[in-house]
Amino acid sequence: MRLPCPSLSLPEFPMSIARVNRLSPYMFMAPAVVIMAIALIYPLGYMIWGSFRDWAPSQTIGEAEFVGLKNYITLWNDPNFHESLTVTLKFAFFVVSIEMVIGVGLALLLDRDIRGMSMLRTMLILPMMIAPVVVGLMWRYMYHPTVGTFNRTLDSLGLPRVDWLGDHALMSVIIADIWQWTPFIFILSLAALQSLPRSALEAARIDGATAWQQIIYIKLPLMMPVLIVTCLLRLIDAFKVLEVILVLTEGGPGLSTEILALRISRTATEFRELGVAAAMSNYLLLLLMLLTVGMFAFTRWQEARAARIRALAEEDS
Amino acid sequence: NPYAEYEGTTVIVNFPAHPHYDAVMRVLPEFTKETGIEVEVDQLPYLKMRERQTLELAQEEGEYDLISYVVFSKADYVFADQLENLAKFFMNPKLADPSYDADDLIDGYVQNIGVAGGTKGYLPGPTGSLFGIPFGSETSVLAYRKDIFEKHGIAEPETYAQLLDAACKIPELEPGMGGMASRAASGHQASHAFLLHLAPLGGRVFDDKWNPIINNAAGVEAANALKTIVDCGPEGAMSFGPSEAANAFANGDAAMFMDSIAFMPGFENPDRSKVVGKVGYAMHPEGVRRGSQTGGFGIAIPKNAENKEAAFLLMQWLTSKKGDLMVAMEGGNPSRFSTYQDAGLNEKYPFSATFGEALKYADPDWRPIIPVWGKINADIGTTMSKVLTEDLDIQQALDGVAERTRAVMDEAGYYTWQ
Amino acid sequence: MPIIRLDSLVKRYGEVQVLHGIELEMADNEFTVLVGPSGCGKSTTLRMIAGLEDVSDGEIYIGDKPVSHLEPKDRDLAMVFQDYALYPHMNVAQNISFALRLQKRPKSEIDTKVRDVADLVGLTDFLARKPGALSGGQRQRVAMARALAKDSGIFLFDEPLSNLDAKLRGQMRAELAMMSQRVEKNMIYVTHDQIEAMTLADRIVVMHGGYIQQQGTPEELFKRPANRFVAGFLGSPPMNFLTARIQEENGQIFVAGQGFRLRLDGAKAQLAGKAKAGEVILGIRPSDLRFDAEASAETSLSLNVLVSEYIGAQSVLLCECGGTNVMVELNSETPVALGQTLNFTVNPNGIHLFDQQSEEALS
Amino acid sequence: MPIIRLDSLVKRYGEVQVLHGIELEMADNEFTVLVGPSGCGKSTTLRMIAGLEDVSDGEIYIGDKPVSHLEPKDRDLAMVFQDYALYPHMNVAQNISFALRLQKRPKSEIDTKVRDVADLVGLTDFLARKPGALSGGQRQRVAMARALAKDSGIFLFDEPLSNLDAKLRGQMRAELAMMSQRVEKNMIYVTHDQIEAMTLADRIVVMHGGYIQQQGTPEELFKRPANRFVAGFLGSPPMNFLTARIQEENGQIFVAGQGFRLRLDGAKAQLAGKAKAGEVILGIRPSDLRFDAEASAETSLSLNVLVSEYIGAQSVLLCECGGTNVMVELNSETPVALGQTLNFTVNPNGIHLFDQQSEEALS
Amino acid sequence: MQTQRGNAAFYAVICVMVFMSIGPVLLMLVNSFKLDVDIISGTSGLLFLPTIQNYETALCDVLWYEPEHLDFCSLKFGGAFVNSIIIALVSTILTLVIGSMAAYALVRFRFMGRDTVSISTLMVRMVPPAVLLVPVFGLWNNEFCLDRDGLIGGLIRDTFGGRGDVCLAGTHSGIILIYVAMNLPFVIWILQSFIVQVPRSLEEAARVDGAGPFQVFFLVVLPLIKPGLAAAAIFTFRIAWNEYLLASALSDRNTKTVPILIVNNMSEFNVEWGVIMATGMLLAIPPIIFTLLASRQIITGMTAGAVKG
Numbered sequence A: 001m002r003l004p005c006p007s008l009s010l011p012e013f014p015m016s017i018a019r020v021n022r023l024s025p026y027m028f029m030a031p032a033v034v035i036m037a038i039a040l041i042y043p044l045g046y047m048i049w050g051s052f053r054d055w056a057p058s059q060t061i062g063e064a065e066f067v068g069l070k071n072y073i074t075l076w077n078d079p080n081f082h083e084s085l086t087v088t089l090k091f092a093f094f095v096v097s098i099e100m101v102i103g104v105g106l107a108l109l110l111d112r113d114i115r116g117m118s119m120l121r122t123m124l125i126l127p128m129m130i131a132p133v134v135v136g137l138m139w140r141y142m143y144h145p146t147v148g149t150f151n152r153t154l155d156s157l158g159l160p161r162v163d164w165l166g167d168h169a170l171m172s173v174i175i176a177d178i179w180q181w182t183p184f185i186f187i188l189s190l191a192a193l194q195s196l197p198r199s200a201l202e203a204a205r206i207d208g209a210t211a212w213q214q215i216i217y218i219k220l221p222l223m224m225p226v227l228i229v230t231c232l233l234r235l236i237d238a239f240k241v242l243e244v245i246l247v248l249t250e251g252g253p254g255l256s257t258e259i260l261a262l263r264i265s266r267t268a269t270e271f272r273e274l275g276v277a278a279a280m281s282n283y284l285l286l287l288l289m290l291l292t293v294g295m296f297a298f299t300r301w302q303e304a305r306a307a308r309i310r311a312l313a314e315e316d317s
Numbered sequence B: 001n002p003y004a005e006y007e008g009t010t011v012i013v014n015f016p017a018h019p020h021y022d023a024v025m026r027v028l029p030e031f032t033k034e035t036g037i038e039v040e041v042d043q044l045p046y047l048k049m050r051e052r053q054t055l056e057l058a059q060e061e062g063e064y065d066l067i068s069y070v071v072f073s074k075a076d077y078v079f080a081d082q083l084e085n086l087a088k089f090f091m092n093p094k095l096a097d098p099s100y101d102a103d104d105l106i107d108g109y110v111q112n113i114g115v116a117g118g119t120k121g122y123l124p125g126p127t128g129s130l131f132g133i134p135f136g137s138e139t140s141v142l143a144y145r146k147d148i149f150e151k152h153g154i155a156e157p158e159t160y161a162q163l164l165d166a167a168c169k170i171p172e173l174e175p176g177m178g179g180m181a182s183r184a185a186s187g188h189q190a191s192h193a194f195l196l197h198l199a200p201l202g203g204r205v206f207d208d209k210w211n212p213i214i215n216n217a218a219g220v221e222a223a224n225a226l227k228t229i230v231d232c233g234p235e236g237a238m239s240f241g242p243s244e245a246a247n248a249f250a251n252g253d254a255a256m257f258m259d260s261i262a263f264m265p266g267f268e269n270p271d272r273s274k275v276v277g278k279v280g281y282a283m284h285p286e287g288v289r290r291g292s293q294t295g296g297f298g299i300a301i302p303k304n305a306e307n308k309e310a311a312f313l314l315m316q317w318l319t320s321k322k323g324d325l326m327v328a329m330e331g332g333n334p335s336r337f338s339t340y341q342d343a344g345l346n347e348k349y350p351f352s353a354t355f356g357e358a359l360k361y362a363d364p365d366w367r368p369i370i371p372v373w374g375k376i377n378a379d380i381g382t383t384m385s386k387v388l389t390e391d392l393d394i395q396q397a398l399d400g401v402a403e404r405t406r407a408v409m410d411e412a413g414y415y416t417w418q
Numbered sequence C, D: 001m002p003i004i005r006l007d008s009l010v011k012r013y014g015e016v017q018v019l020h021g022i023e024l025e026m027a028d029n030e031f032t033v034l035v036g037p038s039g040c041g042k043s044t045t046l047r048m049i050a051g052l053e054d055v056s057d058g059e060i061y062i063g064d065k066p067v068s069h070l071e072p073k074d075r076d077l078a079m080v081f082q083d084y085a086l087y088p089h090m091n092v093a094q095n096i097s098f099a100l101r102l103q104k105r106p107k108s109e110i111d112t113k114v115r116d117v118a119d120l121v122g123l124t125d126f127l128a129r130k131p132g133a134l135s136g137g138q139r140q141r142v143a144m145a146r147a148l149a150k151d152s153g154i155f156l157f158d159e160p161l162s163n164l165d166a167k168l169r170g171q172m173r174a175e176l177a178m179m180s181q182r183v184e185k186n187m188i189y190v191t192h193d194q195i196e197a198m199t200l201a202d203r204i205v206v207m208h209g210g211y212i213q214q215q216g217t218p219e220e221l222f223k224r225p226a227n228r229f230v231a232g233f234l235g236s237p238p239m240n241f242l243t244a245r246i247q248e249e250n251g252q253i254f255v256a257g258q259g260f261r262l263r264l265d266g267a268k269a270q271l272a273g274k275a276k277a278g279e280v281i282l283g284i285r286p287s288d289l290r291f292d293a294e295a296s297a298e299t300s301l302s303l304n305v306l307v308s309e310y311i312g313a314q315s316v317l318l319c320e321c322g323g324t325n326v327m328v329e330l331n332s333e334t335p336v337a338l339g340q341t342l343n344f345t346v347n348p349n350g351i352h353l354f355d356q357q358s359e360e361a362l363s
Numbered sequence E: 001m002q003t004q005r006g007n008a009a010f011y012a013v014i015c016v017m018v019f020m021s022i023g024p025v026l027l028m029l030v031n032s033f034k035l036d037v038d039i040i041s042g043t044s045g046l047l048f049l050p051t052i053q054n055y056e057t058a059l060c061d062v063l064w065y066e067p068e069h070l071d072f073c074s075l076k077f078g079g080a081f082v083n084s085i086i087i088a089l090v091s092t093i094l095t096l097v098i099g100s101m102a103a104y105a106l107v108r109f110r111f112m113g114r115d116t117v118s119i120s121t122l123m124v125r126m127v128p129p130a131v132l133l134v135p136v137f138g139l140w141n142n143e144f145c146l147d148r149d150g151l152i153g154g155l156i157r158d159t160f161g162g163r164g165d166v167c168l169a170g171t172h173s174g175i176i177l178i179y180v181a182m183n184l185p186f187v188i189w190i191l192q193s194f195i196v197q198v199p200r201s202l203e204e205a206a207r208v209d210g211a212g213p214f215q216v217f218f219l220v221v222l223p224l225i226k227p228g229l230a231a232a233a234i235f236t237f238r239i240a241w242n243e244y245l246l247a248s249a250l251s252d253r254n255t256k257t258v259p260i261l262i263v264n265n266m267s268e269f270n271v272e273w274g275v276i277m278a279t280g281m282l283l284a285i286p287p288i289i290f291t292l293l294a295s296r297q298i299i300t301g302m303t304a305g306a307v308k309g
């Protein structure tokens, strides 16, 4: 890396402030940049390159034949890919919206000084910490048509059994994800709630707002920035889910739970079409990029607004 | 002593996690004791094993000296020139055991699993040669609950009609019990289950010119049969993999189970099974013809192996009369006629005779073994799974498969000569 | 306007009692300031009146009606918070009208009210801005306006000026004083700043450690502090305290300590007799000392000048008298040099005597 | 002790120039205070001296040596930060000795030094505590001790007292004044509090908008402010300003504006002649107004009293004179009533005249 | 003014939530002590004879005795556990050191391109592991290799043995590298919010006291962001410990981690619920311990990014 020469400093003083100030950030950044470059950026570029090739796992990329946009077009016309994409979007939508509603609702309900709140939080983060693989196997056991906890409970209640991972696979997968991740939203919302300006809420009480009115007029609007960020984080994470579904259903029955991540991995390992898998990865990446850019636009917009406001305030004072 | 030269060598082998190979694991210490050759086993689920091998075999120097491969991998590996032709080992007087008796190996298996390059490229024929030896090969049989069938006076199913009839009658007669447990989970499992019925009902995936005919009447009938079976099957049948299906049967949740013989010893194991002694074994019922599956595994020596000779010795030992019997006694699947006739085995596993009989009808062409099969297989599997869960129109679904298959085949060059 | 009365109000947080039976009655249309050091329970008292804290014991009356069990919204009062507590997501107009909108008043009425109030505090041009876009002083005004819009008879303030910088604080203080003359409300104002208390209050209530120390007009408290705490708390620079004992010599009463011996006349001399065991604390405000080189020892302190702080017209001398620091406020023109020991006469009316044990003023 | 000299020091942040050629030379063993409103560039100047900011232009000399290009550690100076900047993870002793340990001084020397310094600032009992367990004043002392331990000849302070509450600030200010007499160092002290500046400084440097407005002793600046800014900045309550014009009548010079007309005598009358176009700003400090009902119109202002702020011995009246607010500081005993219009004589020496255009003092 | 009854209702809600979140884990724990027969036959509740047989099966390769019920040891769980620990620990430490330095630079220094770095850091955070599967698989196996005949490659081959060219795939380092890269953005993001809170004046004080950039960083900044480091450490560890997909693509038989083993073990021929539960439990234990010991840090870490801080 060539560094810009410090123009101000006198050459005979190597330890000039300017020099140190300009060098040290690069020194501190260097290891991270190197690692990210070789293990993330380069691979991503490599993937884009590979997506234009007909590429089998046993070939190096150089041996693979260049096929242009063929992989993308194939996918574009592939009903299975469409279905998988739909499943992914459905999964993400339901998971995020249900988790948001439950998580925020619970946070609003439990936002008070209750003894044992920290214990509750500890217990609630447990599901998030456990390996997705283990979560998958726990739920696979619980969903088991005969041995599983749910059907046994239904049996003992005299209710008809449910074919969890068959007819209702997507729902079951969604439930498992909700189980694992609702606490995330709960905890973030609770933190947001508790960092709300207490006095604004007290002012609302004095202004005559009932508990409901406080939630609707004060709490929710004030939590909104956090909620939006949380929502986006969850949304992006929802596209990363793979292991739980892999263990629970392996994408079946049919393609009913085959989310894109899973399909990518299957295309690469089972169908042995790395090029197609790479193209699919690119589609997914594009989708996520849209989300990310959306998130950025949002934070940028917020920052800009905050800056504008500050500027305004300074003008007046 | 032919082994002396290799004493102390470590042979690294790649085996699937599978009842047969579990039995092998119990026998391997015997081999080491006898020969002084150490064996290190990397046991993987068989689909994983295939992925691993794809990678390993492509290397210049591979990790494994001996691999076990799923039958449909034969096409890939041989096509990519990754397996050793076994001829040169059998020609080598220092290595080849004169008492090996290759004629005793079950011929159908050898043709199906070991030989490549004959008819259609994957079937035996004059142009074929031997790349692997069947080991842990399987055919399908029907296991049924003698007690239940007797109780309701149902006869052992001989034909598909009887089979389907029984499958749907049982749930009515025995509330809470499914008719037949079958694989059905999306992907490979559903495809496997469908093909299992396709051959006896007279269907094929391709005709002799590689045209997909999976959507003909036989295909529809096979899909219908599968659907009937799953619909009348036990709770949750449509997400069953083979182990769930076998467990359901072992747990008494289903009255029948038709799948590979590899599962059958498990039903006689009191640790795992609640139906010990109540199970009858019958041949795969007859549709328009008899045609049970052929499948399972073979063992082969990769081109990039390090200790090929020692690996051959292990391979030969395991598939020798003695080795085969030892493995069979531990619950493995015999690869030799003589093993099936062994009195000790028949005593321990009374169903062995039935299996031996079933083998005669094993159909080596029940599923094509060509390099693009993985993709077609996945397509059939997903489509079948949709048929089972989403009530897709069967004819339409199969037409779709046929069309996509044709495209795949076309791209792979199968129609070049037409 | 409803009158507020606190009847032996007690507040406990768990085991800890922070208010010990507060008794207080505010007159109608009075500006009452609760003042005291941090943690003395001012805010707690105010918040109990507002209904934001539960009452542990005792009762609060608003115009004869006990209200301890009522929700804040049912007490008909308005409050200005230290951090203004504006709703950040609403603009100024919405902030001001929030309470009215909750009451479902007709829109036209709300608009009129908002305009009136905004006019009163000079916010008319900012009605559409969000609080984030306002300066500190403007925010403070919004908080005031919001409280005013409610039309309640009672106005509570919890340190409303403490988040402003010194200059702005002075200015807002003056505005507040003017406004309190204009609007007729019962105001209760909490602050820990004695200057604010002195300048704004009709009646000051000095609190300390959960007890009321003294209440009265600013002048009463400044001139006749009830105890050493109040004496030291009000006034800046603070009162000087010297431990001393009462001595009688030739019928004359002296108060004497390390390095000084002052004669007491008349009323003060009489008070001195009430001191237990003759031990007292002598309190003298810095402004009650005057430089006088010639002063006799009986009417003056002789002080060693350590530091002189020039602050313009006035200077403050930090001196030392028998090991105790003594501050003197004097005209900057007075020629004093550091390190010297000088005589300062004591204004006889400026002598305060406190009992050494109880620290109560002798009276 | 090394002397510091700033030679047309310029600081730019990107496009914005915030310091415009600062020229300053501090005498040896002098306590220099940089004072000015927020954002005027005080901290920036100090931080450039410390080496924490790059110099955009000009040069800094420490004892004849140009140092702009040196790292802070090579400039041999000590600094006390506004938030004290104590290392929270080290105890007091470790905080004090950090610089010495970085220099790899022998352990015994470090120990002695730490003990000495702790003694000096009265922290001996707290050496083992972490900063988190100290009160504000104690933390301030640790910051001082840490700077003292370094043994540098130059001592920089950036608003070291502004995080303390009013009472403690006064006390620490006095201690600082005493210490600055004891230790022989060149001190540069930044504050925006004019009282601090006035009380501590040997020399005050008033800054505004990146320029030095005036420098000199506190008294010079208070009595003879060079311009309206300095006049208004120093002194509390601040100087009153009234726009006026110079009039001549019968050989007598008057300064007249909305509602007043004051006669100027002698020297002031001469100065008045220098005003451009006769337009001036008249500055009068609140303490230079004295209530005198009988005063003649030529020597007095007649003011409408709006608010009276009682602050003990003194009261401050907020009055109004022809639409301009005027503050008057007077003895609390003076009987004034709100709403009345009263006469206040002006101390003739307390009349300041500034040019209306340039706002420079006439001289 | 909350009523007793209201409070009771809230505690009830809390109990239900706790039960729901830890119920499945408890279920797994209980089942891991059951024999398969018990699990399948549904001897419900706690009426069963606890057995450690499943754990014996799982840990057979590290036990000092041969469990009676096993004929041979198929699960190499012990080895996988060691792999998991090595990979998780090393990648955590590396990530923290590298990440904290980068975060510091991003927060503290004004230099060209800081915004771009910041943005790409966040962008990269959005990349799902599945997307990395293909390129990582290809690169690690084919490109990131040292020629076996080369100097270093030869040296490694001579020292450690093995076959073929020395590639990143199949080594601990290969998996660690990708984990470090994957976790860096997140760690930088969390630590940034902690470093921002370190008053700048502390660093300036240290500079005046005579510390160089690295001394400032290691002596002053790092000790102050310990809570952040703890939070970041737990999150990185968790990901490295739990990750399945990339590990399964990159590991060979000697570098398998526990999640791979568990997925493999759910093979289709016999689902041995008891053993699976036991392995699952073993994999879950470290995260559970962290959760119980350091829930505060975890929550700080979680909220650091989203909630103002």
Ligand SMILES: Nc1ncnc2c1ncn2[C@@H]1O[C@H](COP(=O)(O)OP(=O)(O)OP(=O)(O)O)[C@@H](O)[C@H]1O
Residues within 6 Å of the ligand: C013, C018, C036, C037, C038, C039, C040, C041, C042, C043, C044, C045, C191, C192
């Ligand atoms: N929620 C609480 N739990 C326990 N103690 C509390 C609580 N709130 C206040 N206190 C204690 O009650 C006492 C009085 O607090 P209060 O807030 O009324 O003081 P204050 O006079 O307003 O002080 P300040 O000027 O600092 O605002 C303090 O000692 C405080 O520690």
Ligand SMILES: Nc1ncnc2c1ncn2[C@@H]1O[C@H](COP(=O)(O)OP(=O)(O)OP(=O)(O)O)[C@@H](O)[C@H]1O
Residues within 6 Å of the ligand: D013, D018, D036, D037, D038, D039, D040, D041, D042, D043, D044, D045, D191, D192
């Ligand atoms: N890093 C920076 N980038 C751009 N402008 C800056 C920066 N730091 C300071 N400034 C500007 O430089 C000017 C002087 O700032 P400085 O901090 O020196 O003010 P100050 O006199 O110390 O004020 P205060 O009393 O508020 O500390 C201000 O206008 C400020 O906005």
Ligand SMILES: [Mg+2]
Residues within 6 Å of the ligand: C042, C043, C044
């Ligand atoms: Mg308070």
Ligand SMILES: [Mg+2]
Residues within 6 Å of the ligand: D042, D043, D044
């Ligand atoms: Mg500053």
